[in-house]
Amino acid sequence: MKSKQSDFFKHLFGGEKSSPKIEKRPLVLSYSQISTYQQCSLKYKFQYIERRPTKPSPHLDFGNTIHDTLKDFHKEFDPKRTILEDLLNLYEKNWVAEGYESQEQEEEFRKEGERMLRDYYQTAIKNPNLPLYLEESFKFRMGDCEIWGKIDRIDRLPDGGWEIIDYKAGKRRIDEVGLEADLNPLEIDENFQLSLYYLGCKEKFKKVPKKVSLYYLKYNQKLSATRRPEQLRDVEKIVGEVASQIREKKFEPKKGPLCPWCDYKEICPTFKEGPR
Numbered sequence: 001m002k003s004k005q006s007d008f009f010k011h012l013f014g015g016e017k018s019s020p021k022i023e024k025r026p027l028v029l030s031y032s033q034i035s036t037y038q039q040c041s042l043k044y045k046f047q048y049i050e051r052r053p054t055k056p057s058p059h060l061d062f063g064n065t066i067h068d069t070l071k072d073f074h075k076e077f078d079p080k081r082t083i084l085e086d087l088l089n090l091y092e093k094n095w096v097a098e099g100y101e102s103q104e105q106e107e108e109f110r111k112e113g114e115r116m117l118r119d120y121y122q123t124a125i126k127n128p129n130l131p132l133y134l135e136e137s138f139k140f141r142m143g144d145c146e147i148w149g150k151i152d153r154i155d156r157l158p159d160g161g162w163e164i165i166d167y168k169a170g171k172r173r174i175d176e177v178g179l180e181a182d183l184n185p186l187e188i189d190e191n192f193q194l195s196l197y198y199l200g201c202k203e204k205f206k207k208v209p210k211k212v213s214l215y216y217l218k219y220n221q222k223l224s225a226t227r228r229p230e231q232l233r234d235v236e237k238i239v240g241e242v243a244s245q246i247r248e249k250k251f252e253p254k255k256g257p258l259c260p261w262c263d264y265k266e267i268c269p270t271f272k273e274g275p276r
Contacts, residue, residue: 161210
């Protein structure tokens with residue numbers, strides 16, 4: 001391990017500048033791509049290199065519907081005039097129904113989404129805050145990679161600081177301890193995602209976010225944390241390791257609990273082998 005700080009980390013916090021280098025073409029990566037590679041590198045190859053199509057998914061459709069609804073809601077939100085029906089009308093307008101396996105399944109998701117949005121509205125009215133940015137894209141260089149992503153929401157706090165907020169519409173939930181923990185290169189989760197978005201915000205706006213938050217819509221709960229320099233160093237290390245393996249064309253299948261739901265299980269040699 002090198003004792004000197006990397007060029008990116010020097011750029012982030014200041015420090016000695018390195019001599020100009022001839023750089024190779026950057027590898028473009030996002031949180032989803034890095035997470036997919038960590039989950040199964042062969043799946044990454046199928047999806048992002050070979051561009052094989054994926055099947056419609058009820059969870060993906062539902063998540064997109066909720067995100068688009070909240071984006072439109074906050075664009076026009078006025079705590080004195082906006083009513084619950086405005087939010088629910090946007091929900092119907094943004095509804096995507098391609099991935100549901102049956103009308104019964106679609107109705108189940110629809111009712112759950114309405115429940116989540118009703119709870120969300122009550123919280124928004126009691127604690128009104130006008131976001132600075134919604135669905136804000138970013139990209140920046142990190143070593144020989146170009147990192148890109150989209151932040152659901154950036155708020156200005158009462159003291160002038162900025163807060164990054166990422167909506168989560170699913171059941172899976174990280175706790176406060178996990179949100180503050182060191183990053184785990186073997187588990188690319190929401191903690192890593194928020195650190196990546198923190199860096200994206202800083203690079204794009206030259207503004208250091210005061211805190212990063214996950215809003216779990218199913219539970220109407222927001223968890224917040226700060227970012228430590230060690231976590232940001234770990235982001236760079238993880239990105240570098242993943243990028244190196246991709247450049248070396250290491251695309252081995254990896255068995256896991258999500259294999260039965262993988263879009264590529266029919267062409268995956270390991271899945272076809274079955275349990276040993």
